[in-house]
Amino acid sequence: MPASxxxxxxxxxxxxxxxxxxxxxxxxxxxSSDTANTATNIRQALTPNMKPTAALQSVGDIDQATLSGHxxxxxxxxxxxxxxxxxxxxxxxxxxxxxxxxxxxKDEQTALKSYVHLFVRLYPCGECxxxxxxxxxxxxxxxxxxxxxxxxxxxxxxxxxxSLDKELFDCSNIGDFYDCGCADDEKDGMNEKAKQSAEEIRxxxxxxxxxxxxxxxxxxxxxxxxx
Numbered sequence: 001m002p003a004s005x006x007x008x009x010x011x012x013x014x015x016x017x018x019x020x021x022x023x024x025x026x027x028x029x030x031x032s033s034d035t036a037n038t039a040t041n042i043r044q045a046l047t048p049n050m051k052p053t054a055a056l057q058s059v060g061d062i063d064q065a066t067l068s069g070h071x072x073x074x075x076x077x078x079x080x081x082x083x084x085x086x087x088x089x090x091x092x093x094x095x096x097x098x099x100x101x102x103x104x105x106k107d108e109q110t111a112l113k114s115y116v117h118l119f120v121r122l123y124p125c126g127e128c129x130x131x132x133x134x135x136x137x138x139x140x141x142x143x144x145x146x147x148x149x150x151x152x153x154x155x156x157x158x159x160x161x162x163s164l165d166k167e168l169f170d171c172s173n174i175g176d177f178y179d180c181g182c183a184d185d186e187k188d189g190m191n192e193k194a195k196q197s198a199e200e201i202r203x204x205x206x207x208x209x210x211x212x213x214x215x216x217x218x219x220x221x222x223x224x225x226x227x
Contacts, residue, residue: 064207067117071133085124090157093119097150100143111145116141135159 096115120136123129142152144192154171161168177209193205 008151041090062114067114067121068137069121071123071129072121073124073126073129075127082125082128086128089123094150094157097146097153100146100149102146104143104145112143113141114148131163132156132160 006213023164049192076085078106096112100112120129120133125131139152139156139159151171154169158171
């Protein structure tokens with residue numbers, strides 16, 4: 001007489017039913033957890049973080065080797081691209097100096113000095129960056145005030161122009177070359193202070209010849225800044 005298979009089938013069906021119920025419960029719980037996590041992540045993303053992140057905290061610990069290391073970018077062979085890059089980079093560089101605080105805090109001074117060194121390392125034209133690095137090493141960034149920074153930037157720009165046999169800026173009027181977006185009286189004050197800083201820099205590095213009026217017009221007029 002064949003053995004009864006009823007209990008085995010019932011057990012199998014019971015196991016399958018329990019597995020199905022467990023699967024449904026797990027899926028529901030997991031979905032709820034994912035939804036809760038997503039909502040939490042969205043709330044965190046939209047909530048201003050008043051504490052510096054770990055990534056930002058590590059920036060404060062940048063060592064000297066990172067700031068003064070070798071230039072990173074490869075050679076830029078396209079002369080047209082190189083010239084366009086130079087014009088845009090100088091405009092940004094001088095505008096930053098023109099907008100820099102007149103009486104910067106220690107943190108702001110450190111920020112600008114770090115920016116200059118990282119600008120040199122990461123400049124997209126490798127051979128240009130290497131050349132500029134030698135100049136910055138010889139004439140370290142001056143970050144004590146807006147006028148000092150503007151005059152320093154003008155001076156190192158002239159060092160580059162001198163090596164390229166280009167005309168030199170009159171650093172006492174650097175505000176006329178790169179518009180900072182300041183009010184006229186603020187710009188005049190910056191020019192006067194920059195003139196004093198430029199004279200101090202020239203007394204250390206030697207005199208510089210100013211540009212002709214025609215060249216100034218070519219730079220600041222409708223034809224745009226050519227240097």
